[in-house]
Amino acid sequence: MTEYLQEHFVLITLDTKNQIIKQHTLFIGTLNQSIAHPRDVFRKAAADNAARFIIAHNHPSGDHTPSENDNEFTTRLTTSEPYITRLNIFSIS
Secondary structure: OOOOOOOEEEEEEEOOOOOEEEEEEEEEOOOOOOOOOHHHHHHHHHHOOOOEEEEEEOOOOOOOOOOHHHHHHHHHHHHHOOOOOOOOOOOOO
16 A cells, blocks of 8 residues: 555455455545545445454554544444444554
8 A cells, every 4th residue: 555645544454264255445635634424334334244453554644653634433342333343453564
């Protein structure tokens, strides 16, 4: 995702064996922001009948430090779905 000039927010849905079901680009944002909402993540994951999912987005600036918006979205995502039993968050630099 390093070649993108805008932020791309991607959802990868997985089956029970962690095999990829589908990859979705949910949002294409601006130079430094992607507008995402947890309901869109969960809607697509449920539509794919996913057991798990991975979310990712790029930082076109090359600075992988999470922004305030990144942290706010992570909080919204982790608190918005009562059926999630475990959510692992990784930062890839």
